[in-house]
Amino acid sequence: MARPAVILVSGGLDSATVLACARFMGFACHALSFDYGQRHRVELAAARRVCRQLGAASQRVVKLDMRATGGSALTADISVPKGRSERRMARGIPVTYVPARNTIFLSYALALAEVLGAQDLFIGVNAVDYSGYPDCRPPFIKAFTEVANRGTKAGVEGARFRIHTPLIKLSKSGIIQLGTALGVDFSLTHSCYDPKGRRACGRCDACLLRRRGFEKAGLPDPTRYA
């Protein structure tokens, strides 16, 4: 029987590619998605489509109460920046940073992994395009691995958790090429931070990176823009 793994699946193109990687590596993939009051909640429907397409063994959606803490353009009433250059995006940490988001996401993934007897967690962090997010970098991943091994029953009983970050050093176009090679149907994914219905705005950081990624990969962009 395939070993179980927990995959964080947002519905975006990065996490779809991560799910495809985990499947390619032979894991039984248990997907975990979060409804955290994000403006772009349509990504949850995308997560369901992606899990179905890529044959996830299960999918859970955990409802998170993150508006209680606030502090981000993705969850509070702060405007999502539009039309920024990549150089501008790379300067400092964007307002779309959600305090401790990946720490919270990985904590839940860890809880689920423990319940399922899984030692492998997958997360689509990327230290290249979003250089501004501290919780997308190797030192954070390393520190969280230590938390997993030290702070769980499984860990103290000998389990060694691995947090797989197959995209961490890839460019957006590299991710798109990898996902394409592994059979991801990117038309099912959603990236936009500020969608109009199911259509992408085409101007937020996520849209711009996605659009340029397809261009650089030399592949057609299946996104429907407003």
Added chain:
Amino acid sequence: MARPAVILVSGGLDSATVLACARFMGFACHALSFDYGQRHRVELAAARRVCRQLGAASQRVVKLDMRATGGSALTADISVPKGRSERRMARGIPVTYVPARNTIFLSYALALAEVLGAQDLFIGVNAVDYSGYPDCRPPFIKAFTEVANRGTKAGVEGARFRIHTPLIKLSKSGIIQLGTALGVDFSLTHSCYDPKGRRACGRCDACLLRRRGFEKAGLPDPTRYA
């Protein structure tokens, strides 16, 4: 102005004592409590009473969806053990262990700390009485501190988070003596894992440790037992 700190307040006697410690240290205390589907939800009312009595600057209750992951007698349909000896409690990790619970709790505390500009987090973990909980031990706290410093905007910008664990080496009676000295009204707190209404069962691990704690401290136990 007093520096802000985030205090995890469950409504039990440990976290009430921690809140009193943080106040004693001069922090403006922002309390964070969780409604995670625990059987003993009456502790949330206790948390409110404790925050009021000890003059917390704010209190937030975050609703957590932990039944989705399950795996504990505190959140799933597994019986809470009763009438166990302390030796028996100390053997192995109890079924009341909730997978990754303190990791999830601290993640939220970290998010709130970042939003409030706080670098100090307080948690009432104790490595003595509940030796079975891995997420109550110093190596876990140390690992999580690294996560906080590495995985947040504040951390990469130079903040140095401190996770205060004032109870970590105290016995239950030592905690009761400390809390009493710092003005905690323990009659407002709730410890029982399996209460009947607002009355404690008197037989679960939490009740037994609490009862013996008051005995050893030589102080009257204000708990109302069923």
